[in-house]
Amino acid sequence: xxxxxxxxxxxxxxxxxxxxxxxxxxxxxxxxxxxxxxxxxxxxxxxxxxxxxxxxxxxxxxxxxxxxxxxxxxxxxxxxxxxxxxxxxxxxxxxxxxxxxxxxxxxxxxxxxxxxxxxxxxxxxxxxxxxxxxxxxxxxxxxxxxxxxxxxxxxxxxxxxxxxxxxxxxxxxxxxxxxxxxxxxxxxxxxxxxxxxxxxxxxxxxxxxxxxxxxxxxxxxxxxxxxxxxxxxxxxxxxxxxxxxxxxxxxxxxxxx
Amino acid sequence: xxxxxxxxxxxxxxxxxxxxxxxxxxxxxxxxxxxxxxxxxxxxxxxxxxxxxxxxxxxxxxxxxxxxxxxxxxxxxxxxxxxxxxxxxxxxxxxxxxxxxxxxxxxxxxxxxxxxxxxxxxxxxxxxxxxxxxxxxxxxxxxxxxxxxxxxxxxxxxxxxxxxxxxxxxxxxxxxxxxxxxxxxxxxxxxxxxxxxxxxxxxxxxxxxxxxxxxxxxxxxxxxxxxxxxxxxxxxx
Numbered sequence: 001x002x003x004x005x006x007x008x009x010x011x012x013x014x015x016x017x018x019x020x021x022x023x024x025x026x027x028x029x030x031x032x033x034x035x036x037x038x039x040x041x042x043x044x045x046x047x048x049x050x051x052x053x054x055x056x057x058x059x060x061x062x063x064x065x066x067x068x069x070x071x072x073x074x075x076x077x078x079x080x081x082x083x084x085x086x087x088x089x090x091x092x093x094x095x096x097x098x099x100x101x102x103x104x105x106x107x108x109x110x111x112x113x114x115x116x117x118x119x120x121x122x123x124x125x126x127x128x129x130x131x132x133x134x135x136x137x138x139x140x141x142x143x144x145x146x147x148x149x150x151x152x153x154x155x156x157x158x159x160x161x162x163x164x165x166x167x168x169x170x171x172x173x174x175x176x177x178x179x180x181x182x183x184x185x186x187x188x189x190x191x192x193x194x195x196x197x198x199x200x201x202x203x204x205x206x207x208x209x210x211x212x213x214x215x216x217x218x219x220x221x222x223x224x225x226x227x228x229x230x231x232x233x234x235x236x237x238x239x240x241x242x243x244x245x246x247x248x249x250x251x252x253x254x255x256x257x
Numbered sequence: 258x259x260x261x262x263x264x265x266x267x268x269x270x271x272x273x274x275x276x277x278x279x280x281x282x283x284x285x286x287x288x289x290x291x292x293x294x295x296x297x298x299x300x301x302x303x304x305x306x307x308x309x310x311x312x313x314x315x316x317x318x319x320x321x322x323x324x325x326x327x328x329x330x331x332x333x334x335x336x337x338x339x340x341x342x343x344x345x346x347x348x349x350x351x352x353x354x355x356x357x358x359x360x361x362x363x364x365x366x367x368x369x370x371x372x373x374x375x376x377x378x379x380x381x382x383x384x385x386x387x388x389x390x391x392x393x394x395x396x397x398x399x400x401x402x403x404x405x406x407x408x409x410x411x412x413x414x415x416x417x418x419x420x421x422x423x424x425x426x427x428x429x430x431x432x433x434x435x436x437x438x439x440x441x442x443x444x445x446x447x448x449x450x451x452x453x454x455x456x457x458x459x460x461x462x463x464x465x466x467x468x469x470x471x472x473x474x475x476x477x478x479x480x481x482x483x484x485x486x487x488x489x490x491x492x493x494x
Contacts, residue, residue, distance in 0.1 A: 150333035150391075153301055154398050155322035155350035164346070168337035245337045245378045 035215035040222075043215040051204070055223050058189055058200040061117065062227070065124025066185035070178060073129040077136025078162065094133055102127040102184075103191045110196045120192045127188045128181035135177035139170035172246050175239030179232055186228045258309030260295055268459035269295050273309075275453065275462075279401065280432035280471045284445040287455030288492060293438040296460065297404050300436055301327045313434075314401045322350065325402035326395045330410045334379040334387045334394075340366065341375040343390050347397035357397055365397040366390075368427050385416035392424060396431050405437040409444065421447050429472070442488055447475050452484075454491040464491035 025036035035043075044051060080087045080094075102123055113119025143166055151165045193202025201220040208216035260270040270292045277283045285293050298304045300311055302321035310317055313324035321327070326347075334343050341362050348357040357365075366372050369389035379387050388408060395403055409417045421444060428435065439445055445452050450471060454464040466484055468476055476484055 144331070146329050146331045146333040147335060149303065149321075149327070150329060150335075151346070151350075152303070152321045153325075153327040153404075154347050154394070155352070155400075157350065160350050164349075165335065168335075171337075245380065247336075247380055 032212065032214055035218050039215040040218055043213065043219045047204075047216065047219070051219065051223075054199060054201050054204045054220075055227070058193065058202065058224070059227050061120050061124060061189045061193075061200065062182075062185045062231070065121045065189060066128050066182055066231075068121065069125030069128030069185070070132045070181055072125070073132025073181075074136045074174065076129070077133045078140065078166070080133070080137050081140040081166075082158075082162070091137075094130070098130045098134060102188045106192055106195045109192070120189060120197065123192050124185045124188045127184045131177055131181040131184065132174070135173060136170060139173035140166050142173070143169045171239075172243045175235065175243065178235050178239070182231050182235060183228060186224055186231075190224060258299065258306045258311070260292070260299060260304065261307040270299075270306075270461070271459040272461050275436075277402070277434040277436055278471070279434050280428075281450045282428070282435040282437060282448055284449035284452045285436065285438045285455060286440070286442065286445055286452055286488060286492065287460060288457050289440075291455045291457050292460030293455060294406055296455075297327065297406050297436065297438050300402070301325055301404050303327075322398075322400075323352075324400055325404055326398045326400045327404040327406060328388075328391050328395050328408045330407040332379075332384065332387050332391075332411075334390045336379050338379075339375065340371060340377050340379065340382070340390050343379070344394050344397045347394045348399070351398060351400075354399060362397070365393045368396070368430070369393045369423060383416075385412055385420060388412065388420060389423070392427070396427065396433070401434060403433040403435045405435065407439050408437070410440070417441075417444070424448065442485055445488070446481055446484060452488060454488055456494065463494070464488070 021034075022037055025031070025034055026039070031039060076090075080091060105123060105126070109119040109123050113122065147165045147169060148161050151161045156164060189200070190202040190205075193200035194206050195202075197203045201224055205217045205220040208214070208220070258270065258273045259268070261268050273296060275283065285296065287293050295304065299306050300318070302311070302318045302323065302325070312318070316324055318324060334340075335346065338346065341359075344362045344365050345357050348354055363372055363375060366375055369392060371386065371389055371393065374382065374386070379390065382390070392408070409420050412420060425448060437445075437448060446468065449468055450473075451468060452464075452466040453462055454466070455461065456463045464487070466487060468484060475481075
């Protein structure tokens with residue numbers, strides 16, 4: 001019953017959108033502007049296993065780049081707080097590079113790494129790295145002073161304080177950062193595939209664009225949305241488990257009138 | 258002992274000398290900003306005095322957590338650890354000390370009436386219960402000195418009274434050398450064996466009141482009033 005109540009609003013919105021889609025295409029809205037459900041289904045059937053392969057390639061690029069960039073970003077963010085020397089040496093560069101959109105680097109990466117997977121992984125990784133570096137740095141600094149002091153007063157060394165205090169205390173701040181970086185990873189991976197790749201959903205959509213197969217483009221968009229949604233769901237589930245100790249302020253807010 | 262804030266060019270503490278024995282509680286009272294917490298942080302090893310030295314159990318204090326542990330005014334239970342994990346943390350980084358077994362953890366929790374809450378997350382406990390977890394954790398460290406920085410400052414009157422009684426009883430069973438900072442004269446009279454009154458900055462000792470011998474009862478009404486007057490006079494200068 002609770003599940004039904006939770007799912008009902010979203011179900012109604014999705015159902016309304018689907019009804020509008022079935023109703024408006026292809027009669028009201030031309031096929032080229034927005035493909036009909038039948039034409040999308042035809043695109044899925046005609047692509048067959050190729051669609052599964054391209055989807056798999058994109059997902060692997062996203063997951064690897066996101067995981068690599070996030071882990072390194074968290075590590076680098078912790079290193080910035082660990083040592084004032086590392087901070088003074090590296091943080092200005094981080095602040096300078098952070099606003100740059102990773103997609104602006106695509107032409108360089110094609111020249112440096114070619115059209116293979118390594119360049120795309122690095123590109124996706126860089127985007128996630130920046131998000132996680134800044135989030136980790138800020139989260140450590142926002143940890144209340146009393147926790148590391150209490151740990152130190154019980155004999156914990158600096159390394160132990162990072163492991164037992166800072167790392168768990170920043171998890172609630174890292175979960176939203178990981179969600180943002182996952183969405184960014186999809187955006188960067190697909191953009192990289194659009195501009196220079198021989199596989200992946202972005203490549204598939206680029207070929208379809210040239211031949212004006214908007215139904216294939218829509219299939220690509222829908223698969224990216226589903227993959228992104230599933231990854232976000234997985235991060236949220238893992239985050240809920242990892243922060244099961246934290247205050248449930250969202251539940252409290254939901255009870256407010 | 259002297260402590261000078263180099264950045265602010267301020268003398269914070271001057272001519273401080275104190276000694277506390279095991280089983281004794283020394284309470285430090287004084288106006289806000291007189292350096293009580295600074296003194297406690299020096300004793301804990303978080304700050305180094307500009308001149309002078311701190312010894313605990315014959316060893317000079319060079320870093321925190323080696324010979325003394327501190328309980329803070331704010332809630333410092335680790336919210337990402339269960340109650341039992343919080344207490345077990347006390348022995349995890351004590352060099353040479355045996356790790357607490359589950360029985361030991363439960364025994365320390367039982368001292369504070371928390372035996373049934375071993376697997377609870379701190380967020381599910383009241384403020385008073387979380388403070389008891391911190392005290393259990395501090396005692397479980399088995400360090401010889403216990404430093405309390407207004408530990409009951411944020412609790413309501415009834416909870417505070419229960420906590421004071423509970424702490425007194427527990428310290429009778431698990432004696433430590435205790436230094437406690439508080440603003441509350443009644444709390445000082447209830448828990449202290451001696452009271453040290455400090456002057457406004459730069460903090461120095463202006464009065465020392467001996468209340469009772471180790472293991473003795475807290476002063477009763479008439480002598481309590483007398484001590485109270487003496488302390489108030491010293492604080493007001």
